[in-house]
Amino acid sequence: MSLEKELNLSVPIKLDSHEALLNIYYTASCLKKKADEFFKPFGLTDVQFNLMVLLKHQAEDNGGLSQARLSQMMLVNRANITSLVDRMEKAQFVERTASANDRRYNIVKLTAKGQKLLKEVEELYAREVKKIMSVLQELEQKKLISMLEKVRAGLQ
Amino acid sequence: MSLEKELNLSVPIKLDSHEALLNIYYTASCLKKKADEFFKPFGLTDVQFNLMVLLKHQAEDNGGLSQARLSQMMLVNRANITSLVDRMEKAQFVERTASANDRRYNIVKLTAKGQKLLKEVEELYAREVKKIMSVLQELEQKKLISMLEKVRAGLQ
């Protein structure tokens, strides 16, 4: 359905390019809502799940990741990670360890509880993602990815 | 550039469909950052600009819009609009009027100051959007829109 109908606008969007941009924006917003709904029963948010996935799959030798590294991979300000890890530490999903080499760093790792939960959720999540994106054929998905990469590249 | 490189991931994203979904998500995030940067010199945020555009173009007879209507068109919870309009009223971009017909409603309208600012920003914004999306040809933009509509439709 067109954005115009979905948002119940009384006047159509003038620029095609604006409509395309708004589509990216609103689709992401809908996906986020859907994700938050999906994660809620597990006591997680989409952001927290994302952080756990990064800890599991992107840490070499399972050695954990620094908060700064996490902030780069999540495209957020590093100030953000402080409170996020605070909350997740309180929920016992992750733990901070001071780095031995460089005392500026906090190394964040999954706890046993975090690992167990992640294992449980990850598979269901993958299935859900496949289902959601299955409305597009494989070639379309690749085309979509390449178009969005072009848009990001154009932003500098 | 691929998400893998942009985020400096050490392990590639396994599922194509997940990569597509993350591309939507991260592109929206990059666009939002770009937009906020763009609006900052005018003392606006992207959300505030969006609200002003709706007030200007979607209100029939320039009669303003209720907060509930705004929340529907912005795809946010109506609780959100309260503080948003509070801030914008304080900045004198908009004003609330009690509806004559139905005392439950607040009608939100642009002030003269808001109209003047919007007029100034809107044109620059349209130019910027055209520039950003010009990395895609017109047909590609239409294809992008239709793919994103399909994704949203699949979410129910």
Next chain:
DNA sequence: GGCGTATGGTATATATATAAACAGTTGGCG
């Protein structure tokens, strides 16, 4: 070895988002 610069994490102020509970208003229907 010591100093300036860069980097990591934190604190604060601010903006945006949700959900849930509440009060006031409206409207339908017996």
Next chain:
DNA sequence: CGCCAACTGTTTATATATATACCATACGCC
């Protein structure tokens, strides 16, 4: 007419985001 159900806007608690300023630490270079 009166009650109930639905709707609007607000409040509160919570989660996420930014920018900025700050402190501790590390590193390069003289």
